[in-house]
Amino acid sequence: MQPRIVVYKSLPADVLAYLREHTHVDTVYPEQFDSREAFVAALAESLTQADGAIGASVKIPPSMLESAKRLRVLSTVSVGIDNFDVPDLTRRGIVLTHTPDVLTESTADTVFALILATARRVVELADWVKAGHWKGSIGEAQYGVEVQGKTLGIVGLGRIGGALARRAALGFNMRVLYTNRSRNEAAERAYGARRVELARLLGESDFVCLQVPLTDETRHLIGARELRSMKRSAILINASRGATVDEAAIIAALSDGTIAGAGLDVFEEEPLPVDSPLLRMKNVVALPHIGSATHETRHAMARCAAENLVDALANRLSRNVANPDVLKS
Ligand SMILES: NC(=O)C1=CN([C@@H]2O[C@H](COP(=O)(O)OP(=O)(O)OC[C@H]3O[C@@H](n4cnc5c(N)ncnc54)[C@H](OP(=O)(O)O)[C@@H]3O)[C@@H](O)[C@H]2O)C=CC1
Numbered sequence: 001m002q003p004r005i006v007v008y009k010s011l012p013a014d015v016l017a018y019l020r021e022h023t024h025v026d027t028v029y030p031e032q033f034d035s036r037e038a039f040v041a042a043l044a045e046s047l048t049q050a051d052g053a054i055g056a057s058v059k060i061p062p063s064m065l066e067s068a069k070r071l072r073v074l075s076t077v078s079v080g081i082d083n084f085d086v087p088d089l090t091r092r093g094i095v096l097t098h099t100p101d102v103l104t105e106s107t108a109d110t111v112f113a114l115i116l117a118t119a120r121r122v123v124e125l126a127d128w129v130k131a132g133h134w135k136g137s138i139g140e141a142q143y144g145v146e147v148q149g150k151t152l153g154i155v156g157l158g159r160i161g162g163a164l165a166r167r168a169a170l171g172f173n174m175r176v177l178y179t180n181r182s183r184n185e186a187a188e189r190a191y192g193a194r195r196v197e198l199a200r201l202l203g204e205s206d207f208v209c210l211q212v213p214l215t216d217e218t219r220h221l222i223g224a225r226e227l228r229s230m231k232r233s234a235i236l237i238n239a240s241r242g243a244t245v246d247e248a249a250i251i252a253a254l255s256d257g258t259i260a261g262a263g264l265d266v267f268e269e270e271p272l273p274v275d276s277p278l279l280r281m282k283n284v285v286a287l288p289h290i291g292s293a294t295h296e297t298r299h300a301m302a303r304c305a306a307e308n309l310v311d312a313l314a315n316r317l318s319r320n321v322a323n324p325d326v327l328k329s
């Protein structure tokens, strides 16, 4: 008998067809429900009958799994795994798979787009032109700051951080500093990246980019104190998860000139509430969590997650397992 799965995010037709070839598919999509609560309740109910599930952007806490006695595999269409309690999944014997690598380059592009957009005030000035304010030669009031030759601090130099370091060092002749718990020797060799303490990175960088996973250790890693230790001319870029930064602290720091600007792809609450002060700040470029959002990358992520699920259900997956300890039990 084919394993039974729940698909809780719409997937490209060919990926869904692939899943239907190998499994019995049930679907529960957010857009079918009037409220988020109703969707989550329906998902929890369908997990009770499922061997596996595939989707993204939904928190799946232990409480949702109490009655999911058959569940063996959760496949997230993302590299980030902060929607799950990973040790709890391991205790339950549930394999968690994710999609590293396939989104690395497109996400690094988004980060670099935020660096350039904030430094050169691209969004603010494009809006200024559209509003009919361009009536003569531009002057200092419209100048931005240089990116090339500056110092880039990467908090979390892993796969995406490495692709960012490559763009910065080889494309823009930037000096690269980073903080990781362990050294990234490949990035040190290839891009001259230098591992330093967070305090030094914050104090010396012109652009501080967060690319750490969201964990208990990294939640609110950047708060009021850290923002105060940055240069007043510095720009903060966050394309990791909103909660790696204390959003109230960043709003205060941007309002009082503690830092010069921010490029944000992720927020503590998503979608960003329409009354967020961030939306009224000229020195903020806010994006709707588009780090990996190209047609090509999103398709590759869906395909990767589907293959992860099918292979894990067949007990033949050794790649892309976020809790490899589960395979030992
Ligand atoms: N905006 C978007 O759309 C996207 C956002 N993301 C986010 O980016 C994150 C990173 O992805 P990816 O580069 O593939 O992941 P990697 O695991 O390759 O890189 C993460 C890096 O963070 C470092 N790190 C982890 N914990 C800490 C810590 N406590 N202190 C300092 N450094 C730490 C790791 O080094 P070490 O272990 O040595 O500390 C590692 O170098 C994802 O988890 C996701 O949240 C990813 C894709 C798209």
Ligand SMILES: O=C(O)C(=O)CO
Residues within 6 Å of the ligand: 077, 078, 079, 080, 081, 103, 291, 292, 293
């Ligand atoms: O993969 C992730 O973790 C994302 O945030 C979306 O690509």
